[in-house]
Amino acid sequence: MPTADLHNDMDYYIEPLxxxxxxxxxxxxxxxxxxESTIIRDMLQVPQSINSDFEGSADSKPIILQQIKATPFRFLLKFLFNPDGPGHLGLSKEDLITLLxxxxxxxxxxxxNKVINQLQPLLEGDPAHKWNLAKEYGINQWxxxxxxxxxxxxxxxxxxxxxxxxxxxxxxVAAIRESCYPVFMDTVNDYFDSEVTDISxxxxxxxxxxxxxxxxxITFECPRPAPYVDDGGADAESQSCDNIRAGEFYxxxxxxxxGKCFYQVPNRPFTQHSPIFRRRFERLGFAKYDYENPCVLSSxxxxxxxxxLLRFFFPPPQTTYKYTSEEWxxxxRLASRWEMDAVKDLAVENLTKRGFGTSATKLQLAKDLGIQxxxxxxxxxxxxxDQPLAASEYQTLAPRYVVQAIDLRERGHTRYHQYIGQxxxxRPERGELPVNISLSDRLAPLL
Incomplete structure (x- = not known):
């Protein structure tokens, strides 16, 4: 039979590639x-002539594996070439996740399956990461x-x-945790001992x-909003001028x-209350902010x-005019942005008196504007x-405030004492929920 007619038996022709x-x-x-892989088996099943210079036959003509990193591929080879099983490789949790x-x-x-078995004991102390990997890689039993x-x-x-x-x-999970109630031994002494841990x-x-x-x-430290960056850069002509304006008193x-709208008003309230505008009006080289050279505000x-804000600084002539909550x-918002602290405090005071907004609205403004x-x-x-944390609050608050609120909610409990009443x-901590309390019904919607 001519050599050209020969071909490899892919099951019994062992060759390095x-x-x-x-x-x-x-x-x-x-x-x-x-x-190990039907995908790679199919890729390598293309018949090659025994004498041909086929892909994978030489260093100059390798089989190029795209979108794979060298480090995880090396881990895989260690896994495949190890005769004693994967447990002897000493791979870290991160290495095993790469292999997964x-x-x-x-x-x-x-x-x-081997990687999952190796990973399981490494994740026992980190159930959140275990859940995350289970969702990512379809490990439903976790x-x-x-x-x-x-x-x-x-x-x-x-x-x-x-x-x-x-x-x-x-x-x-947070809502279920806070619905797990420790029931105390019903004695008078429980009420006076805030550290009591005697649970029946x-x-x-x-x-x-x-x-x-x-x-x-409890301290709820209000987040500080990012400082406002004044985008009205210094005037180049100002460098050659010997005089400066008095700012607050010019x-x-x-x-x-x-936008496309112009406003002409006295500069006094802006320079008096805002250090940002005071710096703007102290800049050299301007005769004034006029129609030809206006003070441009951020879009x-x-x-x-x-x-x-202008209506607040320059109120209508009617002495009976009352500002609405929306105007306050x-x-x-602008007093906070432009560091007008006295004006900001006055607006907070008036809005508080009016019962402005829901708790969620005020919490959002507090976070954005720094209102402690x-x-x-x-x-x-x-x-x-009564209600647990809502999705809107989860999205509004930074993670540290979310976990602070959840921790306090699950440690706060009301119980009835037969001698004292409600x-x-x-509690200092919520405590460990015993295994005899079944969670199957509560967890079913999450699985």
Whole structure:
């Protein structure tokens, strides 16, 4: 038979092939990869003439594996070439996760199962990461144990759990945790000992309920908004001028430009209350801000807000005019932006007196504008009310405030004492939920 008519028996013709991953070459038997992956087996099943210079036959003509990194490929080869099993390789959790990704890409079910078995004991102390990997890689048998561990443990949910769980799961786990009630031994001494941990049993209730608890010792530190960057850069001509304006005490009419609209008003209230505008009006080289050279305002400022601020500085002549809550809110937004502290405090005072906005609205403004009183009020409302944290609040608050509120909610409990009556109690920690409390029904919607 002529040599040209010969071909390889792909099952019983063992030959090394040259693979290139990134800038590294590997020379390995094809069987080590093809027996583990149907994808690679199909890729290598193309018949080649026995004398041809086929792909993978030489360093100069390697089989190039695209979109694969050299490090995970090396881990995979270690896994395949290890005669004692994967447990002897000493791979870290991160290495195994890398292998898990590669086994998914190439549909290596045997490798995948081995990696999962190796990973499981490494993740026992990190149920949030275990849940995250289970969702990412379809490891369904991990889902319920991971959530159960998150709910049963005494340690509260933290920022790591916030990052690992999706929004709906995080909020659902938090709601279940706070509905797990420790029921105390019903003695008079319980009421006087705030550190009491003597618990007769636990209950899983429908919800936590509202609590009336003194939170004055808890600090809810309002986030500081990013400082406003004045985009009206220094005037080049100013460098050659010997004089400067007196800023706060250089009164003149000034023209402001917002979008296509011009406004001409005295500059006095702006320079008096805002260090940002004071610096602008102290700049050298301008005769004044006029129609030809206006004070240009940032395009993200609402014309309605600016008009309402002008109405505050230059009120209508009617002495009976009363500002609406919406107008005060405009004043508050721009006073905060331009560091008009006295004006900001006045706007907060008036809006507070009017009962402006919902707790969520005030919490959002407090976070955006740095209003400590409203922030504390909003956080206290979240902690003491019946309803658990909502998705809108989850999205409004930074992770550290979300986990602070959740921790306080699950430690706050109301119970009835046969001698004293209703007792609201902040426990030092929630405690460990025993295994005899079944969570199956509560967890079913999350699986």
């Amino acid at each position: 040259i693979f290139q991953v990134e800038d590294t070459l590997y020379r390995i038997p094809r069987e080590y990869l093809s027996q 990704e590669l086994s998914r890409k190439w549909d290596m079910q045997i490798i995948r 889902l319920q144990p991971a959530l159960e561990r998150l709910i049963r443990r005494s340690e509260p949910l933290g920022e790591w759990e916030y990052l690992m769980l999706d929004q709906d799961t995080f909020l659902a 049993h636990w209950e899983l209730r429908e919800g936590r309920g509202a609590i009336d608890v003194n939170l004055s010792s 009164f003149e009419l000034a023209v402001f430009k917002l 993200d400022i609402s014309p309605t807000d600016f008009t309402n 809110a405009s004043v508050l 009183a409203w922030f504390s009020e909003g956080m206290q409302a979240i902690v003491t009310r 007792i609201t109690h902040m």
